[in-house]
Amino acid sequence: xxxxxxxxxxxxxxxxxxxxxxxxxxxxxxxxxxxxxxxxxxxxxxxxxxxxxxxxxxxxxxxxxxxxxxxxxxxxxxxxxxxxxxxxxxxxxxxxxxxxxxxxxxxxxxxxxxxxxxxxxxxxxxxxxxxxxxxxxxxxxxxxxxxxxxxxxxxxxxxxxxxxxxxxxxxxxxxxxxxxxxxxxxxx
Numbered sequence: 001x002x003x004x005x006x007x008x009x010x011x012x013x014x015x016x017x018x019x020x021x022x023x024x025x026x027x028x029x030x031x032x033x034x035x036x037x038x039x040x041x042x043x044x045x046x047x048x049x050x051x052x053x054x055x056x057x058x059x060x061x062x063x064x065x066x067x068x069x070x071x072x073x074x075x076x077x078x079x080x081x082x083x084x085x086x087x088x089x090x091x092x093x094x095x096x097x098x099x100x101x102x103x104x105x106x107x108x109x110x111x112x113x114x115x116x117x118x119x120x121x122x123x124x125x126x127x128x129x130x131x132x133x134x135x136x137x138x139x140x141x142x143x144x145x146x147x148x149x150x151x152x153x154x155x156x157x158x159x160x161x162x163x164x165x166x167x168x169x170x171x172x173x174x175x176x177x178x179x180x181x182x183x184x185x186x187x188x
Contacts, residue, residue, distance in 0.1 A: 024050070026070060028078040033058065035083075037066045075135040080169070082132035082141055108177050110165045112147040118187075121149035121159050130165075139169045140178070160186045 026035040032053060038046040045066035049058045061070075061083060072083045110130060114123050126149030133142045148160040161182070168178040 024052075026072040026074075027052070028074050028081070029076060030078040032078060035061075035070055035072060037070070039066075071131065073132040073134060073141075075138045075141075077138040079138060080135070080141075082135075082143075084131060107167065107175050110143060110145060110167070110177060112145065112161065112163070117147075117149065118151070118159055120151040123149070125149055125155065126159075133164070136166070141167045141169075141175075143167060158186075158188055 024034045024036050028034065032051060033049055034052055036048050036050050038048065040046065044063045047061040047063055047065045047070065049061060050056065051058050065083070070083060072081055074081045111123075111128055117123065117126070126147065128148075129146045131144050133144045136142055143165045145163045145165050146160065147163070148158060151157050151159055161184070163183050164181040166178040166180070167175050169175050
């Protein structure tokens with residue numbers, strides 16, 4: 001099932017201290033925030049966005065990111081980021097924004113329209129992977145959507161389409177699909 005979330009993060013910081021032995025990665029362009037994975041004995045690892053200056057946790061992210069690798073893309077002004085798993089299947093990245101409070105916002109549905117799938121293919125037997133490519137500017141996120149499905153009498157063939165989907169955030173932080181650019185289509 002596709003899921004995407006937009007989280008508006010607070011500058012009010014609370015949580016665990018950053019220890020020297022804990023790895024820090026994915027620093028924001030302004031060097032104020034970063035990701036850390038906290039390994040714990042007999043417990044699931046924690047994936048956290050931390051404020052580097054205060055050394056406190058800003059938000060905890062999905063712990064499943066620890067096992068599959070964190071794929072994070074910062075906006076140029078460090079106010080937003082898109083995060084997901086490097087090996088994500090079906091789940092588009094969540095997007096997070098610094099603000100006055102944490103607020104979860106659903107991203108618009110960016111799946112390829114079911115009516116446009118070629119004859120003999122199906123969303124049920126196919127897959128869609130969605131990943132953040134880059135931020136075009138502080139309020140514009142470019143995603144790559146790869147849609148594929150087996151087809152043919154014995155499902156021996158594969159249809160695949162790669163597209164770019166541009167998401168824009170308005171002044172209130174609401175995301176909308178600004179454009180879709182159909183890319184390379186393959187049948188083999």
